[in-house]
Amino acid sequence: MAAAILLAKAGLQVTVVERRLQVGGRTSTLEQDGFKFDTGPTFFLYPRVLREIFSAAGRSLDQEIPMLRLDPQYRLVFGSGGELLATPDRQRMTAAIAAISPEDAKRFHLFYRDNREKLTRFTPVLESSFENWRDLARWEMLKMMPLLRPWRSLDSDLQRYFSDERIRLGFSFQSKYLGMSPFRCPSLFSILSFLEYEHGVFHPVGGCGAVTRGLARVATEMGVEILLDEPVEEILFEGRRAVGVRTARRRLASSAIVINADFARAMQRMVPNHLRRRWSNEKIESKKFSCSTFMMYLGIEGAYPELSHHTIYLAEDYRRNLDDIENAHLLSADPSFYVQNACVSDPSMAPRGMSTLYVLAPVTHEHPNVDWKKEQPRFRELMLRQLEKIGITGVEKRIRMERVMTPNGWNKEFELHMGATFSMSHNLRQMLHRRPHNRFEDLEGVYLVGGGTHPGSGLPVIFESARITSRLLLEDLRIEPQWEATLPLAAESLYEPVS
Ligand SMILES: Cc1cc2nc3c(=O)[nH]c(=O)nc-3n(C[C@H](O)[C@H](O)[C@H](O)COP(=O)(O)OP(=O)(O)OC[C@H]3O[C@@H](n4cnc5c(N)ncnc54)[C@H](O)[C@@H]3O)c2cc1C
Known part of the structure; x- marks a missing residue:
């Protein structure tokens, strides 16, 4: 969406082809029975990059997407004692x-x-x-x-x-x-x-999904066409040059293609292996992928007013927990977890008299050691017990709506390779020029944005990838971007922290 805005601002005709029924991917809103949850990101950090992108399009982030700066930012509870x-x-x-x-x-x-x-x-x-x-x-x-x-x-x-x-x-x-x-x-x-x-932890009103919806609204107003419920099935090539995409309904011709889908999945699904020199299927399989997450989205009767907006529990044996996730590929007995209690600062996320709890436990990406069909009920029970460690008691009786997501869900519903929610790992061997390039090196007329390319995962740098990529694409089309000179108008300090 950010790239679409920048490219449209530079005068290109842009079509966004999205496989789901709503925009935003991992940064979208899960809505059920009046309860609203962020699907993935809940910490909105460093709004400066997005502010500059909006300003490049002649818009104001602060007007388009109201945000609250949180103070306290979060509460940390240490399994080994202390807070x-x-x-x-x-x-x-x-x-x-x-x-x-x-x-x-x-x-x-x-x-x-x-x-x-x-x-x-x-x-x-x-x-x-x-x-x-x-x-x-x-x-x-x-x-x-x-x-x-x-x-x-x-x-x-x-x-x-x-x-x-x-x-x-x-x-x-x-x-x-x-x-x-x-x-x-x-x-x-x-x-x-x-x-x-230094720059604050923000909660966009309505959740982080409001950010991608806001971007889509601005993009549409700028003439970007957004096709929903339209999975791209393959990229069309003449030699190595991409010339368009094919969906179940149509073929779309284009002079350049920006891929935002998960890099590993997109390559394996949309680009024939023989066209790729550096990023063959074998090479992709040899890469190290990030962890995944086990999620519970709970609609709750009443509220937990004493619970901070963000609470993080760090396992008593944190190193062991990390080792279980990254090396042993096992489920820990004392998993670290994170809970968002968004309604304490944003009641718009639940019906009156109700609230939401978003529970996230980092877990191994898909691995033969963990059969989620078997493990899901047991791990859910364990997580409900874990919640007591941050003072959430009696939650089960108060659940009015519930959705659970496992690494298998991230894989199937969000098309993420191995359910790795944060793309390829960010070790030095897979960063900078060693990450798939924004101007994708294996093909012509193909560009990447999102967590799978440089600079990497996390919203601020993902928005930066949109800016880097859009510049390269325009350079190749010999178009001078009209949005270079704009500067951020507001500083983060403009926000009054909410507690
Ligand atoms: C649980 C979780 C918590 C996180 N928490 C934070 C946080 O608090 N703060 C933070 O900054 N970051 C966080 N992240 C990391 C970061 O937000 C995500 O990595 C980011 O949302 C990924 O953005 P993306 O654009 O790379 O991919 P996506 O958001 O997945 O976007 C890819 C898009 O491509 C679409 N697509 C895929 N295949 C096709 C196809 N064949 N045809 C058409 N469209 C297709 C998808 O539907 C989607 O819309 C979190 C991630 C997760 C999963």
Whole structure:
């Protein structure tokens, strides 16, 4: 949708072909019996990229998609003992850290200072395309190496500031947004937690699905045609050049194609293997894929007014839990999980007198070790018991609506390879020029956006991929984008935090 807006603004005639009945993919709204849930993303971070995209189209993000800045941002409950109420207020946050580890509180400002610099220096990298190793050797990249410490994991980098593992987890669990363990995730990604503190955690009113609906509304108003319920069955080629797509109903000719569908699935389903040199089916299968998630979307009688908007429970043996997910491919006995209680700040998500609970547990992507047909009822029971660890008791009696999603569901309903909800993993071997390129290197006239290409998974960088890709596409068509000069008008600080 973001790419459609940018390309339409540059004067192209754009058609979006969507297989589902609604736009948004993983960032859409599940609606049943008057209850509304975000399907996937619930943390809206770093609105700046989207603000710039709207502004490029002559619109205002703040008017199109109202958002609430949350304070506290979330509550962390440690299975090993203790809690941390994360707030963007530096003084309160320092005090919250001190309550767990006074020594670590003294170094919080250093974490802040270093990551502010890291983010500033790394932003141009996230905004550029990476097409070969020479892009890596660019002077700006080389200058950044000492700061990025590519040889360190996120957790070991955080040890420079925080000695208490719980505090480190508080600043590193965000690697789960990429579907990765902080013990393996590159240290660069300390900018993820920093982004939250510096730029805020937002809740778009109506949920993150309101963002993609807002984008679709603006795109339509700009003349973009959106075809729903229309799966692309194959991309049409002349030689290696893509010339259109075929759906069950029609053939559409085009001079360029932007693929947003899951990369691995789209290639295997829509592009013949013999046309792909670098990304053959065999190569794709050899890649490391992210974890998946087990979801429960619960419509609840009444509310849990004491429960924060976002609560994260980190398993007592967090390393074991991560190892179960990433290496052993087993279901943990004490799974970490996350709960969104959106109605505490946005009552529009449920009928009057009711509320919603969105429960997410990271689990292995599809693997022969876990047969979800057998495991689903048992794991559901376990998750209902787990909820007591963050103070949600007696929930079963209050459930009025329920949907469960397993990795098999992500695979079948959302067409995600292995049900890997965060695409290919973000290790150094699968990042930057080693990720499938925005101007897709194996084919002509094919471009990628979304979590499967550079910069990677997570909404802010996915929106950035739309901008990078649109620039490359327009460059190939020799069209000068008319949207380059626009600057963000509003700062995140314009928002009054809601508690
Ligand atoms: C449970 C969960 C929680 C998450 N939480 C967060 C979070 O809090 N914050 C955050 O920033 N990120 C989060 N993420 C990560 C990130 O939001 C997702 O990775 C992101 O939504 C993926 O966007 P995408 O555009 O790459 O893919 P998608 O949203 O999956 O979009 C792909 C689109 O292509 C369509 N499509 C697929 N195949 C075809 C076909 N054959 N023909 C036509 N159309 C097709 C799909 O229907 C879909 O609309 C979360 C992800 C999940 C799953």
